[in-house]
Amino acid sequence: MLILNCPYCGVDAEETELAAGGEAHLKRFGPGSSDGDFHDYLFMRENPRGVHFERWRHVNGCGKWFHAARCTQSLEVFGTYSAQVTEPPKEIREAISAKRPGWTWREFE
Amino acid sequence: MSEPISALNHVSFDGIAKVEEIGLQGMITLRGDLSDKVLAKAVKDATGQKVPVQREALVNGDTGVVWMSTDELLVLVPYQEVETRLAAMANALSGTHALAVNVSDARAVFRISGASAREVLGKLAPVDLSPEAFQPGQIRRSRLAQVAGAFWMDDGETLRVVCFRSAADYVFKLLKIAAQPGSEVGVY
Numbered sequence: 001m002l003i004l005n006c007p008y009c010g011v012d013a014e015e016t017e018l019a020a021g022g023e024a025h026l027k028r029f030g031p032g033s034s035d036g037d038f039h040d041y042l043f044m045r046e047n048p049r050g051v052h053f054e055r056w057r058h059v060n061g062c063g064k065w066f067h068a069a070r071c072t073q074s075l076e077v078f079g080t081y082s083a084q085v086t087e088p089p090k091e092i093r094e095a096i097s098a099k100r101p102g103w104t105w106r107e108f109e
Numbered sequence: 110m111s112e113p114i115s116a117l118n119h120v121s122f123d124g125i126a127k128v129e130e131i132g133l134q135g136m137i138t139l140r141g142d143l144s145d146k147v148l149a150k151a152v153k154d155a156t157g158q159k160v161p162v163q164r165e166a167l168v169n170g171d172t173g174v175v176w177m178s179t180d181e182l183l184v185l186v187p188y189q190e191v192e193t194r195l196a197a198m199a200n201a202l203s204g205t206h207a208l209a210v211n212v213s214d215a216r217a218v219f220r221i222s223g224a225s226a227r228e229v230l231g232k233l234a235p236v237d238l239s240p241e242a243f244q245p246g247q248i249r250r251s252r253l254a255q256v257a258g259a260f261w262m263d264d265g266e267t268l269r270v271v272c273f274r275s276a277a278d279y280v281f282k283l284l285k286i287a288a289q290p291g292s293e294v295g296v297y
Binding site for chain 2: 008061064
């Protein structure tokens with residue numbers, strides 16, 4: 001059972017109150033981009049064993065989207081943060097580094 | 110014009126707690142910047158309450174205001190007065206980026222009262238309802254089995270539950286089963 005703290009309403013919401021929104025921090029390649037970029041944007045996703053960044057929505061609650069950093073192997077949650085960012089904030093990265101030194105995820109480390 | 114009636118028309122059930130549909134309740138969904146002074150005044154004029162902080166419920170009988178999310182409030186007013194109060198609110202908010210809508214007829218409201226009220230709801234929602242974690246003055250939006258619902262406490266043994274009107278029958282049946290005589294769990 002995954003329990004995430006919603007950064008908007010501040011409750012510790014368990015998994016059945018949330019809806020998963022897939023990988024976080026995707027950059028959209030829409031009309032005008034190359035076929036290769038569009039293909040990668042549409043289909044290519046991380047599938048790590050370890051540190052992962054995801055989007056979640058507190059659907060049976062305040063209804064807001066937010067980001068979560070967690071470990072896919074141990075289900076440990078490193079932290080949740082606002083949806084209005086394009087990369088993980090410093091304190092989240094530091095929290096992960098404290099527990100998983102040398103972690104990398106896509107272009108982030 | 111025909112007389113409005115609530116979804117289940119005051120149906121009730123007595124078990125380990127009393128479950129009743131409490132009839133028509135005027136409700137206005139108000140969205141906007143909650144730190145806005147104009148919005149705060151509109152809320153004050155409609156309900157006599159200040160703008161609630163995160164997960165706060167400021168309710169007195171059938172009038173009050175509860176926090177729904179970072180940009181949404183639920184304003185409770187008597188059912189008969191909802192149109193006039195909404196008009197006043199819309200007028201006050203005309204210059205601001207805010208939206209107020211009458212949702213009274215889209216909702217159903219239940220009251221669960223009795224010593225085991227916390228237990229009845231605790232069986233249905235993934236929420237810690239122990240007195241240490243949940244007290245009068247707080248609102249929690251969550252799910253009741255398979256549908257969305259919001260609830261707060263009027264006092265230590267009374268809960269008020271709001272759900273969509275279309276799910277009213279489902280929620281009443283859920284609460285009825287959860288309140289069956291002899292089904293006390295004894296955790297709270």
